[in-house]
Amino acid sequence: MLINCSTYQEGAKLNDIPISAISDFVSRPDCFVWVALRDASDAELAEMQAEFGLHELAVEDASHGHQRPKIEEYGESLFAVMHLVELDGEELNVGEVNVFVGKNYVLSVRNRSRHGFLGVRERCEREPELLRHGSGFVLYALLDAVVDRYFPVIDALESELERVEEQIFAKGAARSNIERLYELKRKVTTLKHAVAPLMEAAGKLTSGRIHHLCAETQTYFRDVVDHLYRINGSVDAIRDTISTAIQVNLSLVTIEENEVNKRLAAWAGIFAAATAFAGIWGMNFTHMPELQWEYGYPAALAVIASTCGFLYYRFKRAGWL
Amino acid sequence: MLINCSTYQEGAKLNDIPISAISDFVSRPDCFVWVALRDASDAELAEMQAEFGLHELAVEDASHGHQRPKIEEYGESLFAVMHLVELDGEELNVGEVNVFVGKNYVLSVRNRSRHGFLGVRERCEREPELLRHGSGFVLYALLDAVVDRYFPVIDALESELERVEEQIFAKGAARSNIERLYELKRKVTTLKHAVAPLMEAAGKLTSGRIHHLCAETQTYFRDVVDHLYRINGSVDAIRDTISTAIQVNLSLVTIEENEVNKRLAAWAGIFAAATAFAGIWGMNFTHMPELQWEYGYPAALAVIASTCGFLYYRFKRAGWL
Amino acid sequence: MLINCSTYQEGAKLNDIPISAISDFVSRPDCFVWVALRDASDAELAEMQAEFGLHELAVEDASHGHQRPKIEEYGESLFAVMHLVELDGEELNVGEVNVFVGKNYVLSVRNRSRHGFLGVRERCEREPELLRHGSGFVLYALLDAVVDRYFPVIDALESELERVEEQIFAKGAARSNIERLYELKRKVTTLKHAVAPLMEAAGKLTSGRIHHLCAETQTYFRDVVDHLYRINGSVDAIRDTISTAIQVNLSLVTIEENEVNKRLAAWAGIFAAATAFAGIWGMNFTHMPELQWEYGYPAALAVIASTCGFLYYRFKRAGWL
Amino acid sequence: MLINCSTYQEGAKLNDIPISAISDFVSRPDCFVWVALRDASDAELAEMQAEFGLHELAVEDASHGHQRPKIEEYGESLFAVMHLVELDGEELNVGEVNVFVGKNYVLSVRNRSRHGFLGVRERCEREPELLRHGSGFVLYALLDAVVDRYFPVIDALESELERVEEQIFAKGAARSNIERLYELKRKVTTLKHAVAPLMEAAGKLTSGRIHHLCAETQTYFRDVVDHLYRINGSVDAIRDTISTAIQVNLSLVTIEENEVNKRLAAWAGIFAAATAFAGIWGMNFTHMPELQWEYGYPAALAVIASTCGFLYYRFKRAGWL
Amino acid sequence: MLINCSTYQEGAKLNDIPISAISDFVSRPDCFVWVALRDASDAELAEMQAEFGLHELAVEDASHGHQRPKIEEYGESLFAVMHLVELDGEELNVGEVNVFVGKNYVLSVRNRSRHGFLGVRERCEREPELLRHGSGFVLYALLDAVVDRYFPVIDALESELERVEEQIFAKGAARSNIERLYELKRKVTTLKHAVAPLMEAAGKLTSGRIHHLCAETQTYFRDVVDHLYRINGSVDAIRDTISTAIQVNLSLVTIEENEVNKRLAAWAGIFAAATAFAGIWGMNFTHMPELQWEYGYPAALAVIASTCGFLYYRFKRAGWL
Numbered sequence A, B, C, D, E: 001m002l003i004n005c006s007t008y009q010e011g012a013k014l015n016d017i018p019i020s021a022i023s024d025f026v027s028r029p030d031c032f033v034w035v036a037l038r039d040a041s042d043a044e045l046a047e048m049q050a051e052f053g054l055h056e057l058a059v060e061d062a063s064h065g066h067q068r069p070k071i072e073e074y075g076e077s078l079f080a081v082m083h084l085v086e087l088d089g090e091e092l093n094v095g096e097v098n099v100f101v102g103k104n105y106v107l108s109v110r111n112r113s114r115h116g117f118l119g120v121r122e123r124c125e126r127e128p129e130l131l132r133h134g135s136g137f138v139l140y141a142l143l144d145a146v147v148d149r150y151f152p153v154i155d156a157l158e159s160e161l162e163r164v165e166e167q168i169f170a171k172g173a174a175r176s177n178i179e180r181l182y183e184l185k186r187k188v189t190t191l192k193h194a195v196a197p198l199m200e201a202a203g204k205l206t207s208g209r210i211h212h213l214c215a216e217t218q219t220y221f222r223d224v225v226d227h228l229y230r231i232n233g234s235v236d237a238i239r240d241t242i243s244t245a246i247q248v249n250l251s252l253v254t255i256e257e258n259e260v261n262k263r264l265a266a267w268a269g270i271f272a273a274a275t276a277f278a279g280i281w282g283m284n285f286t287h288m289p290e291l292q293w294e295y296g297y298p299a300a301l302a303v304i305a306s307t308c309g310f311l312y313y314r315f316k317r318a319g320w321l
């Protein structure tokens, strides 16, 4: 589905044009066409491939989807794939945006995501002196928008981790902690697979042989790479904390089990003593002198009570109760 | 066993020829012979070695089999080893294909695998403008076919992992989870040892000193490398999730054990109290006033019942029941 | 809030000047202005951006805060971000200092931290022959001051780790050890995220293409990098020890549980034997010869006592008691 | 002890010579002497050092023994140390071979190993067209022989691992599994310390600045490096599987413990119920109506049996029995 | 404290001189002064700084102490820091030696260690043809001596590890094993922090841009680097084995716990059966036919004995006893 298709020159918007008019503007030297598609059909992609002379392999990736984030050079043009990670209630929704960038065109194809890029277009049209750098700046603007949308996701994951961390040492919370940690690890891995490869790819744009499209906007691309480093650092920190939290959770469960065992052993000991005594005086030997003794029963009770009291005191001191 | 042996020129198929005729075509400048063998005997390999002047070490590797995936340069020619990983019901069947590539020949030797490469030959013959790049393109086509067959395997492993993940928090599923996770880890390791070395080897074809055979098809080789990166990323993700799942499984078993212990301790406490009381009133002291008391027995039962009730309530509140 | 704003020439302080006078001095060839701000408002930053021609992206980072430590080149000038880590009782307080450095100016903006940098200014003014190297030396002095303040933090973390290590093998300390280890891991991670990225960034200043501002003070920058390596080494050592300590803690809890189980099993065995015997002689069979035997009761007690004694001896020898 | 000492020229063996005659042949331009020693004494090494002008540090390493595998350049000559790993029943016997290689000599000193290198000498003498490359080819032949002897060791370790893997899920096999895994890990580490450093050292021979002695046999050295990579890959795979197996073993033991606890809890519950009832009807209250009731006893038995039956059914359904 | 101060020329010792005479000899072209200090005071360091023109930062490191091992270039001179690790009964004593090396001087400052370096001076004076290489060779000799003293420490740690490994599978040794492993890990980490950074630093002396002081003694420096690699390899091996041993220890404790639980469950079952039977025949129902039966009691005993026997046999077969 076509979102819009407009032309730009000297850092300013010229006009909105129909798909058919693209070829007239694409050939103008100092002008580029910016087309935005959503969930493009193969037919739409084929039409774009013809208009902009896109490489078949890049078009194939765009149509297959589920690509690994990357920025590839196809001769004079660039083909970038970025994951769109959006908070969707408790879940993370992962979409994809493919961006084909040439001297005279920018084609962005957005799949499986709700947030559009209109904001990006407005931002570019608000900065003519930067838009003057051409389609390369539009690639930066798209990249910057995608990366900036990772921050609220990482913040949400960090606060969820903090909520779990507050529960780590709470008794009886072990099972829910483990489930939440496992769930959190799944989401962090999703974000990791959006950020890490893109960090590498974008990093290559700002070091070594710079592609001509990005030559004039190096400082801006480097800023995005720095933001990717920041998010990647936070992602690594969360993963590291999660794995420690899982280890600590296991230790706490084992400690709790130990405490339960000690109290079981203590009380079992006390009752067993009482039952043993009762059992002994419940034997039917005819000659059991104390049984006839007037104060036999209270004495027995005293013996039982004092043994239990003594055992209770000993277990209390040993920390078993 | 010979699968077929045909000659190609200017991106088009010339004809099928017998092994004996190979020498006539191999010497023609703009023509190459494509021979496909299956589970080749040493004699067949020796014959090919003579026809194409293959290096003894490469032939030795092909005859030994069980090689590590690699792409090696033998002067002007290339020798590639790739693992064929096929889903065989619950198991993974690992075969091997050795590809000897020279200016005027491509020899592919397929061992221990059921899927042939006829599809690859058809694809090449369907793209004359690419086949024009010669034997290098055939190497790409074989590599692309082998790598594309990894995707259904990784998808199968990912869905098996998802099925296990759904069971992770199910009670009493610990033992079957562990067995399935261990089984899954074994298969993922097999795939890892097919993908990772090939990713490195193919990566070297697209960076640094490019071998002349692959010079004209760099973009295509780079596309295969990107697919290998994608699979390798998914493999790493599965391995990471499996190791977390094993840790979480251990925690859950320990948590369950803790819950069992608590209930054992609680009920043991309740019964022990009842038995202790019963034991005391089962003692044979002659002077046990309450024993003669008309309501002694119901009172005793009341005492026992209330103690057990009180203990039950306390254990319920402490989360032990 | 403005802390101070003074000018320097030929390694000596000229005078304190109001913000408005900055432009007169900034243009003088052999002179630089050093402005220090605290928790700068966006307006103050905008004013500074105008005076010193700061890049919008650097100013954006400074105003957002929560940046990853870094040292970035903006053409002729440098923009550095450093975390200020201060001991705040039991907690770590993390502030931030942004330093904009150009040929003729140094602007330091300190956020969320209590310790000022006046000491740094005094140190510079005390070393005219070094201050002669200009704003580059001031950057070194700020960097050196920030890094030196990491040492007391790492020392505090190391002594806290030593205190926990003394408790690792103490009985019943498992729960408090785990909590303290987890707390320590959180703080060490905070310090790691202040040190590691800065180590990389500062390292780049002393190798490969040296920025002209730091050319004359390489030995001094390298000294700071060495200190960062030292702290990073200690941080890695603490993290490694913590993870081993958590593993050892789990083992000790499991060993303790084992010891408790053995004692529970031993005593349960002893009491159960006594109760079983008592139970048998408590049976109401009319023909139980030993019950009528004059020494029946003492014999029974003897049998019970000797069985318990024997069991006690056996458990003692097996290490269960 | 001297094994043999012969001279070679133009790829063919000239003759066997006594040590004293070495100096005559060593100076001939197109000829090299190949001396093989076993468990050489310091005197023998000193003699060789004089004959071939060996560097004191290399001789010191050879005499000390227990070196790390390496290939070092001493000006025009090479000094290689390789571990000889041989299966010795259940154990691994680790010997060492030091090879001094110069333009006109090869000295191999074999310590603490039973397999000689006569086979290598025969292989060289059988390939005159390769032996023509001189002492460099002999170094390759020795390296290739040493590395090929690692394959049976890695195969043995892999089949031992497979045998343990078959037992992993067998009940009651935990203790023997752990002992066998630990034993296996020790052996794999021994092999790792023979292979990994040699892989690095040999790798350097085939990349970057090639030493003149190995210039003409690069393809052969690269083949050995590939074999080392293969073994190293298998070693890493075994280590990874062992660490997973240890984790899984711990989980299985904990699962088994859980199953035992559940059955203990279930049966304890059933018996405790029976004993409690019996205890209550064993009390000596005079007014216990049911005791006089003609069917009191069978009713009691019925109550006890049905309670136990009910509990058994409930535990069966909860999976505790 | 001054240990000694002598001058050397053309590989031979000239004479011992007082500190005051240093300046006369330091300026002579082909001569160098070798000063050795122990636990130098700041005054002594300042005096040396004046005599040899030492950099303030190097002097600052030497006076602070507790540096990370390193070898730094200060223009024409080198400043090296090395940890002295000595076995001190059960503990490791870590001292430090700072070595300032210039064209005409070597200053070694030894802190907190008992072993002096006189042996090193003798070794140098015994090898005039090597000492002829000047102060660079003295740096090598000091480095070689420090590194050689690591070998007895690593041997001691390896034999302690072997002693613990023999106990790993011994019953009841879990707690002492864990304590010894933890203690061993602490010592190995100390050695790691002496060796790893020095290995890196010394490695840089033998690759890339060689410092002029070390140019003529490359082979000797490379020998020390190889020794450092060897120790570092052994250190890594010990750390890896320790972490596996800790894992195996935890498994063994859990296995032992399982065995105890099984025996507890088995005996509890047997006694509980006996007690239940006794309890039933201890009930006071008037109509309990078997109680009046002449052989009631022996029959009861028979029933109890056979049930216990049967349970014992079943538990024996199930491996619980």
Ligand SMILES: [Mg+2]
Binding pocket: A057, A060, A061, B223, B226, B227
């Ligand atoms: Mg693709």
Ligand SMILES: [Mg+2]
Binding pocket: A069, A070, A071, A197, A198, A200, A201
């Ligand atoms: Mg990429």
Ligand SMILES: [Mg+2]
Binding pocket: A196, A197, A200
């Ligand atoms: Mg990455």
Ligand SMILES: [Mg+2]
Binding pocket: A222, A223, A224, A226, A227, C057, C061
């Ligand atoms: Mg930035």
Ligand SMILES: [Mg+2]
Binding pocket: A222, A226, C070, C071, C072
């Ligand atoms: Mg950056």
Ligand SMILES: [Mg+2]
Binding pocket: A229, A230, A232, A233, A234, C068, C193, C197
């Ligand atoms: Mg970071």
Ligand SMILES: [Mg+2]
Binding pocket: A232, A233, A236, C196
């Ligand atoms: Mg990081």
Ligand SMILES: [Mg+2]
Binding pocket: A236
């Ligand atoms: Mg990572």
Ligand SMILES: [Mg+2]
Binding pocket: B057, B060, B061, D223, D226, D227
């Ligand atoms: Mg081979």
Ligand SMILES: [Mg+2]
Binding pocket: B197, B200, D229
């Ligand atoms: Mg590789």
Ligand SMILES: [Mg+2]
Binding pocket: A057, A061, B222, B223, B224, B226, B227
């Ligand atoms: Mg691709």
Ligand SMILES: [Mg+2]
Binding pocket: A070, A072, B222, B225, B226
């Ligand atoms: Mg790529």
Ligand SMILES: [Mg+2]
Binding pocket: A068, A193, A197, B229, B230, B232, B233, B234
């Ligand atoms: Mg990936």
Ligand SMILES: [Mg+2]
Binding pocket: B232, B233, B236
């Ligand atoms: Mg990856």
Ligand SMILES: [Mg+2]
Binding pocket: A223, A226, A227, C057, C060, C061
């Ligand atoms: Mg930014």
Ligand SMILES: [Mg+2]
Binding pocket: C069, C070, C071, C197, C198, C200, C201
């Ligand atoms: Mg950085």
